[in-house]
Amino acid sequence: MRFKSVVLLGLLLSVSSAGPPTSRVQAEAPGLEPLEPAVAWERGHVVLDGATVWTVAGEVLSPGWVEIDEGRILRVGAGQAPSVQGAQVLDVQGKHLTPGLIDTHSHLGVYPSPRVQAHADGNEATKPVTAGVWAEHSVWPQDPGFRRAVEGGVTALQILPGSANLVGGRGVVLQLLPARGARAMRFPGAPETVKLACGENPKRVYQSRGPSTRMGNLYGQRKAFIEAEAYRKKWKKYEDKAKKSREEREAWKRDNARRLERGRDPKDPKPSGPGDPPTRDLDKDTLAGVLDGTILPQIHCYRADDMISMLQVAQEFDFRVRSFHHAVEAYKIRDILAEHEVSVSTWADWWGFKLEAHDAIMANAALVHAAGGRAVIHSDSEIGIQRLNQEAAKALRAGRELGLDLSESDALSWITTNAAWTLGIDDQTGAIVEGLRADLVVWSGPPLSVYSEPERVYIDGVPTLGAEVEIEHSDFMIGLEVVP
Amino acid sequence: MRRLLFLGLFTVAPALAGPDRHLLPPELNDADCVAFLPLKGEARVVLPEGERSGEVGVVVAGERIIEVEPSDELLRRGDRVQHRGTPCAVVDITDQTLMPGLVELNTQLGLVEISAESSTDQSGAGRGRIRAFLRVDEVYDPSSIAIPVQRVEGITSAMVQPKKGLVSGRAAFFDLAGQTQAEARASAIEPVVVRMPSSNRGAAIADLHELLLDTALYVRNTNAFDQNRFRPTRADRLDLEAMIPVLRGQQPLLVHADRAADVEALLRLQGEFGLRMVLVGGAEAWRHGPALAKAGVPVVVDPLVYGPGTFDQMHARPDNAALLAEAGVTVVLSSGSTHNARTLRQVAGNAVRGGLDREVALRAISTYPAEIAGSDRGRIAPGQVANLVVFDGDPLEPLTSTTFVMIRGRPIPLDSRPWRLTLRYLSMPLPAPQD
Structure with a gap:
């Protein structure tokens, strides 16, 4: 059902693409029906009854129940579930139910497991601005890490290019249902994202040909946005012209129809067309999308002053930064970040691996949260993504040690609702709320305990873990047991 | 009553949450002898034979553990928990877990x-x-x-x-x-x-x-x-x-x-x-x-x-x-x-x-x-070097905090460079917290 409108849109666009393009519509626009046919997953009508339900929407229902059908959360309630005709009732007493976890920063698929040269597809480190490359085109859907992530309760994640480049290219938001191609894994309706990087990485990678300094970084980024602005203007001009010419032609057509009706000769000449469209430039397409506000910038940035510099670039070119990633010094500028509504995707405790990670503190996320900002715990790791719940727990503990009044639901928001907002999918997932997608995790115990494990995972209503028939994500791990 | 009397000595609660978390009471710094005792109930102590829940106490003098006794026994001795005539400072481990470092x-x-x-x-x-x-x-x-x-x-x-x-x-x-x-x-x-x-x-x-x-x-x-x-x-x-x-x-x-x-x-x-x-x-x-x-x-x-x-x-x-x-x-x-x-x-x-x-x-x-x-x-036993840690819950849980650390019989303040940075930026002018 949910594909119907998407299919229609696809048809419309494919029809219109027969003529010359009249706008910067991507030949591979996201949201188009993937070439790969959608898998007809069984999306059952299920009532999960008796668990402690962490809605991460303000309530903890203990016990509570959740009814899902055709991939959506139908109803959520406290106490005992009413009897629902035709639904499968699952007794999950003593278990804990949370929204599916969301990782805003992953390189699964682009730096898959095991690490090998052949699969190092995460950094197009050939020039400092590669805004036009798409992480989607590097994602290896057979990465065993996807399954490991589901085993950790993750249902959606953002795959980003690496941080070698000032502008690394487009990220892609995936839903963790297996598919043969990455396009079919895209989270339906998720906005486009782009990765930018500050600080040490780009200047280290391009040391010899530049940028080789932080000022070089900023120069490169501003230059790229200036070019994107000009490009956007050129297209805007062309689009206006095309619109005007379309209107003229339609008026001419109407006029002539009327003339014909009245027995008069058609009027000549036919108004001229808009001419040739500007040449498409994939790099500039992406950055123009940032200026349009349709592509969400996700910026790798550690130091407080680097983040301020990037906010100034955003101000100069009138766009909004969606999230700073790693952002280990966010606590130093948490007032500014809250004011600018930038989310902070960070770790619980990573530090010390480079100088710009020297001032990391464990209470970073907690302090950002307490200042009214949006904190997110991300993994940036194929190991960390397997236990985001524990990472959020550590970050919560650090806040509490400082005396901050923070709840376990607050900590869960760092890996669910705030992460969903960061990716622009908070109207679709991230909380246990009626109408959202049925992305759910049934935990064996309290979700912030080290001993708790996901026993069942529903992704878009599909029982992806703990079902009678287990879904295998990766071909790669198949057959290992054959020898010896 | 006896317990109250006992509390009157150098009794120290493990670190509480807040900006003073890293401060060690001076009496601990100078103590030649420290006793870990559950004064108000029970503690969990990880002994070589396994985790013991109940009334267990550990006495440290100088660099080493000198006694591991049922805390009843130690409490009965009241303010006579001492070493070479000096009363021991007491760290209250009620509801806490004491384990080897x-x-x-x-x-x-x-x-x-x-x-x-x-x-x-x-x-x-x-x-x-x-x-x-x-x-x-x-x-x-x-x-x-x-x-x-x-x-x-x-x-x-x-x-x-x-x-x-x-x-x-x-x-x-x-x-x-x-x-x-x-x-x-x-x-x-x-x-x-x-x-x-x-x-x-x-x-x-x-x-x-x-x-x-x-x-x-x-x-x-x-x-x-x-x-x-x-x-x-x-x-x-x-x-x-x-x-x-x-x-x-x-x-x-x-x-x-x-x-x-x-x-x-x-x-x-x-x-x-x-x-x-x-x-x-x-x-x-x-x-x-x-x-x-x-x-x-x-x-x-x-x-x-x-x-x-x-x-x-x-x-x-x-x-x-x-x-x-x-x-x-x-x-x-x-x-x-x-x-x-x-x-x-x-x-x-x-x-x-x-x-x-x-x-x-x-x-x-x-x-x-x-x-x-x-x-x-690595073992809580008499004669062992006193490397000891106190946690406010199950040591393996991420929500559990470390509340006290001792290395070679010396209390270690819960202080570090990241902690100092945390304190430095704790009181910066910021908008009032939401909720």
Whole structure:
């Protein structure tokens, strides 16, 4: 059902693409029906009854129940579930139910497991601005890490290019249902994202040909946005012209129809067309999308002053930064970040691996949260993504040690609702709320305990873990047991 | 009433939440003797025979634990819990967990300050494949800012290992306190560290074999070597000298390897020379559990290795530690980390999640690694060096806080550079918190 409108849109666009393009519509626009046919997953009508339900929407229902059908959360309630005709009732007493976890920063698929040269597809480190490359085109859907992530309760994640480049290219938001191609894994309706990087990485990678300094970084980024602005203007001009010419032609057509009706000769000449469209430039397409506000910038940035510099670039070119990633010094500028509504995707405790990670503190996320900002715990790791719940727990503990009044639901928001907002999918997932997608995790115990494990995972209503028939994500791990 | 009287002495509650968390009461600083007692109920104490819930008390005098008694007994003595006539300061551990300080066996603490800055990295000797000559003891920096970051989370000792080459050098074991290298040193052990490469393993095994044979020859013909009447060797004199205690079984060989096939080859080498070997990593070690148990080779496991991260870890499993323990292998749990050695208890929690017995997991981050390091730490028993940690809950849970740390009988403030930064930015002008 949910594909119907998407299919229609696809048809419309494919029809219109027969003529010359009249706008910067991507030949591979996201949201188009993937070439790969959608898998007809069984999306059952299920009532999960008796668990402690962490809605991460303000309530903890203990016990509570959740009814899902055709991939959506139908109803959520406290106490005992009413009897629902035709639904499968699952007794999950003593278990804990949370929204599916969301990782805003992953390189699964682009730096898959095991690490090998052949699969190092995460950094197009050939020039400092590669805004036009798409992480989607590097994602290896057979990465065993996807399954490991589901085993950790993750249902959606953002795959980003690496941080070698000032502008690394487009990220892609995936839903963790297996598919043969990455396009079919895209989270339906998720906005486009782009990765930018500050600080040490780009200047280290391009040391010899530049940028080789932080000022070089900023120069490169501003230059790229200036070019994107000009490009956007050129297209805007062309689009206006095309619109005007379309209107003229339609008026001419109407006029002539009327003339014909009245027995008069058609009027000549036919108004001229808009001419040739500007040449498409994939790099500039992406950055123009940032200026349009349709592509969400996700910026790798550690130091407080680097983040301020990037906010100034955003101000100069009138766009909004969606999230700073790693952002280990966010606590130093948490007032500014809250004011600018930038989310902070960070770790619980990573530090010390480079100088710009020297001032990391464990209470970073907690302090950002307490200042009214949006904190997110991300993994940036194929190991960390397997236990985001524990990472959020550590970050919560650090806040509490400082005396901050923070709840376990607050900590869960760092890996669910705030992460969903960061990716622009908070109207679709991230909380246990009626109408959202049925992305759910049934935990064996309290979700912030080290001993708790996901026993069942529903992704878009599909029982992806703990079902009678287990879904295998990766071909790669198949057959290992054959020898010896 | 008697208890109230008792409370009147130097009684200290473990750290509370808030900006004063790191402050140690002065009476503790000066105390020659500290008693850990559950004054208002029960505590949990991790004893060698297992975690004991109830009324247990521990008395420390000077560097060492002098008494482990039912706390009833200690409380009956009231203010006479004293040492050489001085009353002991009392740390109230009601509803807390007291356990031996945690021990990380695989870290570069004190060798690496900022990983990406080579000028701050002393983990390698900078030349050659064989660097047995390198002594961590001579480069370890006891004032590294990474050290307090670990100990405020309960890590009290660490085996600091050199990192590069096939034979990386000699590790050393330190308490995470002390002003000087000599002061920090916590045992005489200096294991030689070997790292199996990911390619050309055949050459690696052959080189190790030759190194051991050359060492044997060198021992018998040292004079010939000194007089230049020795066949050419790949290793230098200093390397050969360093290998002598390993060859004699006086010092262990710490071998990093993940692949089952490597484990097998290394066990052969161990058998041939009768080496004291400890396997580090061992992602696929579960496949040789019985052989490792039979050879008495302990395995230092990072239970979070589940990817597979490399082709050497194709058969890694989350229950690796559990399977090894079941096969009778002494399992040590490790973060393998320098800046985040503090994650050790989370690491152990995950091993339990993977099936390892919880009591074994607790010993695998304290007792067993301390034993392998040849030190009188890691157990709460009279005579042991008093490296102790108090947690406000299950030590393996990420929501649990460390509330008190003691190293060699000295209370350690819960202070570190990141904590100072936290305090510095705690009171900056900010908009009022929401909610």
